[in-house]
Amino acid sequence: MELKSEQALIERWGGKTEPLLSVVCLAYNHASFIRKALESFLQQETDFPFEVIVHDDASTDTTAAIIADYAARYPRIIKPIYQTQNQFSLGEPFSTRLFARAGGKYIAYCEGDDYWTDPTKLQQQVDFLEQHRDYVITYHDAFMFNSKGIIQSPQLTGKLRKDATALELMQGRPLSTLTVCFRNLVQELPPELLGVKVLDICWWSLLGAYGKGKFMEGISPAAYRVHEGGIFSMQPSRQRIQMAMHAHYSLARYYNRIGNNALYEYFLIQVFGECLSLISPLSKIQALSTIAQNISLNLLRRLSPRLARS
Template sequence: MELKSEQALMASWSGQTQPVLSIICLAYNHAGFIRKTLEGFLEQETDFPFEIIVHDDASSDTTPLIIAEYAARYPTVIKPIYQAQNQYTLGVPFSTRLFAQARGRYIAYCEGDDYWTDSRKLQIQVDFLENNRDYVMTYHDAFMFDSKRILRPIHLTGKYRRDASAKELMQGRPISTLTVCFRNVIHELPPELHGVEVLDICWWSLLGAHGKGKFIEAIRPAAYRVHEGGIFSMRTSQQRIRMSLHAYYSLARYYQRIGNKALYDYFLVQVFSHCLALISPANKLQALFTIGQNIAINLFKRISPATSRS
């Protein structure tokens, strides 16, 4: 499919200039993938303006050159940001900072190694959010693939193939990040969440304070690429558990500070379960026994009558 020119793309926006939606795209050494990603954005058929903010995190390959090529063809639509020093290694939560720079009242997110397959995706999602103020975000399905084959044709299964309540969002409900479209209401992260690598869990939790989530099955699944440079997908299971554990611990600290005991307790349980998952089966029973023993001792001390001194 041949891409429209910028003029043809903007003609469908009926003279509107202020972006209704901002696409946020983070790229790092994605030279082999970024063209497919950008073209998936530019193929979107909408009756509203959108902007594309592409953040290159000091790539060492030709990713910045490819971004610059498309930015030159679509200077009004594509807004590139080029870093001289890699922000990820510095622990800077730059993806969330981009939300504050976005001019759209909605955010759609897709990293530079993934891509969208449905040209009506954004129109469907924005139409829903415009007409349903009690929802803060929409999402759909994705499939997982590598250079050889499709690894998982459906990413969301069972209870996750449905809407999410505000409470479920606040509990960090799993959602395919490359499929989301949400209201632009997160402009900065609480200090407790700085340094968290699995930021999407934190985004959903913060968004849950503003409404519910809508699963839209009618949108074709997006494409989630697994490759050697993937930040999360190529980590070992132990590493992924540790990354998620850190996110849950950070959220527990945040909700403790703001006085939300229910969510503080919920995320502490998640921390506990993830800690158990890191312990080898041989040591897990011993760990549970030790925890139970300590609880029993503390409980006995509380209920035992104080002995008088002679």
């Protein structure tokens, strides 16, 4: 699809430039991929203005130069941010901070190594959210691919291919992050969640306090690229579990502080399961035996006074 000029896009928007939606794109050493991502944003066919906030996290390749070229051609749409020191390595939650800098009522998220395939994606998602105030987020499917071709399609399977209740969102229900469009309501993180690397789990949980999630099957799947530079996808399995466990533990601490005991216990159970998955089979048996002994002792302590009185 041929790219329209910035002027042509603005004319389609009736001359308006104040964004209803902000696309947030994080890039790091994505020189081979960033053009495809940016062009998939600019090919969106909407009747409303949008902006693209693209954040280069101190890339050491030519990513920043490529972003600058597109920003020069679309200065009222593409809003670049260039870091001189890598924020991810510092543990800075810069992606969430970009939501606060966004001018849009809605946020769509896609990292610089992924891209969208459906030019009507944003229009469909915004139309739904405008008409359904009880929903806070929309999402659709994606396919995973690498340099050799598609390796998983669809990405969402089974019960994940349906709407999410508010509670399911608060429980960190898995979503395909590059497909989401949500209300711009999470602009800072609670202190417990600072330093979490798998932030999307936290976003969905916080958004669940405001409404439900809508799975939009009619939108063509987005493209999730698996490559050596991928922050999460190319991590060893053990490392991915540890990252998720840290997110769940941080969420447990947050919900404990605000007095939501049900979610506090839910996330502690997730942490417990992830801990078990990281240890050897023999250690699992020993751990479960210790837990069973502790439970038995606690029950005996509770029952002993009652037995003595009977």
